[in-house]
Amino acid sequence: MTDHSPDPAMLAKAETLTEALPYLQRYAGKTFVVKYGGHAMGDPELARDFAEDVVLLKAVGINPIVVHGGGPQIGAMLKQLGIESQFVGGLRVTDKATAEVAEMVLAGKINKEIVAWIAEAGGRAVGISGKDARLVTAEKVKRSEPDPNSGIERHVDLGFVGDPVHVDPSILHQLAKDGIIPVVAPVALGADGDTYNINADTMAGAIAAACNASRFFLLTDVAGVLSKDGDLQTDLDPAGIDALIKDGTISGGMIPKVETCVKAVERGVDAAVILDGRIPHGMLLEIFTRRGAGTLVRKNGRA
Numbered sequence: 001m002t003d004h005s006p007d008p009a010m011l012a013k014a015e016t017l018t019e020a021l022p023y024l025q026r027y028a029g030k031t032f033v034v035k036y037g038g039h040a041m042g043d044p045e046l047a048r049d050f051a052e053d054v055v056l057l058k059a060v061g062i063n064p065i066v067v068h069g070g071g072p073q074i075g076a077m078l079k080q081l082g083i084e085s086q087f088v089g090g091l092r093v094t095d096k097a098t099a100e101v102a103e104m105v106l107a108g109k110i111n112k113e114i115v116a117w118i119a120e121a122g123g124r125a126v127g128i129s130g131k132d133a134r135l136v137t138a139e140k141v142k143r144s145e146p147d148p149n150s151g152i153e154r155h156v157d158l159g160f161v162g163d164p165v166h167v168d169p170s171i172l173h174q175l176a177k178d179g180i181i182p183v184v185a186p187v188a189l190g191a192d193g194d195t196y197n198i199n200a201d202t203m204a205g206a207i208a209a210a211c212n213a214s215r216f217f218l219l220t221d222v223a224g225v226l227s228k229d230g231d232l233q234t235d236l237d238p239a240g241i242d243a244l245i246k247d248g249t250i251s252g253g254m255i256p257k258v259e260t261c262v263k264a265v266e267r268g269v270d271a272a273v274i275l276d277g278r279i280p281h282g283m284l285l286e287i288f289t290r291r292g293a294g295t296l297v298r299k300n301g302r303a
């Protein structure tokens with residue numbers, strides 16, 4: 001006799017789909033900004049999974065906006081060209097030559113690679129930088145650091161490193177309305193006409209705030225914010241982040257990441273999540289299942 005009992009694997013799939021239903025209903029029509037870090041895009045298999053996730057979001061009525069980095073790739077190109085590079089507080093000191101290389105790698109190479117992965121996954125993407133349609137206007141960053149000898153704060157000149165001071169998201173809304181996924185490279189013009197290299201986390205946060213994004217995801221190469229003992233911090237609020245920066249637990253490239261999350265939630269983004277880009281389809285699991293992953297940053301913690 002034929003066994004007509006349902007296949008448990010198929011049932012589990014159906015359960016996963018029904019578990020997703022309240023999230024599908026809640027997020028339809030909302031904007032999600034996804035920051036795709038240079039470290040997260042190293043593995044082509046994972047990059048394809050990422051592109052599939054973005055296309056799936058669009059297919060279920062969410063408007064994803066991808067803002068990408070490419071720090072390691074810029075570093076490799078600078079090395080090939082024999083140009084030295086240095087970081088201060090997670091930001092690359094950028095002279096004219098470095099700004100040219102950064103734009104070439106970010107807006108030229110990586111941007112179009114991501115557009116191609118999305119096309120391969122069946123989506124339609126348009127790659128732009130902050131320069132296009134004046135999406136982002138930058139201003140030279142103002143940074144100060146304590147002098148190692150005197151401890152007195154002194155100004156550090158980072159060259160052509162920009163802060164996004166104005167975002168005009170109309171081009172993003174237009175693309176989203178036409179069924180297109182915008183892919184944004186973190187390069188912008190200043191009011192002075194100069195080209196500025198912008199930290200991709202900072203760029204993504206400014207765009208998330210300007211678009212009133214419901215969710216802001218930062219995909220990187222660690223599980224999230226880790227404690228000194230290496231434990232994942234699942235929930236943080238601005239005060240908790242401040243304390244972890246002050247005691248040195250958060251350092252390097254994680255500093256602009258968490259600072260961006262704080263700014264974004266203080267400017268109205270519901271929640272920012274620092275996620276492990278090395279987990280296949282990690283973003284989908286975070287969005288559509290009850291199992292949260294990574295570090296969730298909210299203005300008042302996990303309410």
Ligand SMILES: Nc1ncnc2c1ncn2[C@@H]1O[C@H](COP(=O)(O)OP(=O)(O)O)[C@@H](O)[C@H]1O
Pocket residue numbers: 036037038039040069071072219220221222224225226227249250251252253254255257
């Ligand atoms: N407390 C911390 N928790 C997790 N990562 C940290 C922490 N402090 C510093 N980091 C560093 O921050 C890195 C992530 O930032 P970054 O290299 O700029 O990534 P991305 O290229 O994805 O933007 C991690 O790989 C880790 O080396």
Ligand SMILES: CC(=O)N[C@@H](CCC(=O)OP(=O)(O)O)C(=O)O
Pocket residue numbers: 036037038039068069070071072074090091092094102161162186197198199200201253
């Ligand atoms: C000013 C500054 O630091 N700009 C970054 C832009 C790329 C970036 O942020 O890439 P990730 O997200 O992969 O780190 C840089 O030159 O590396």
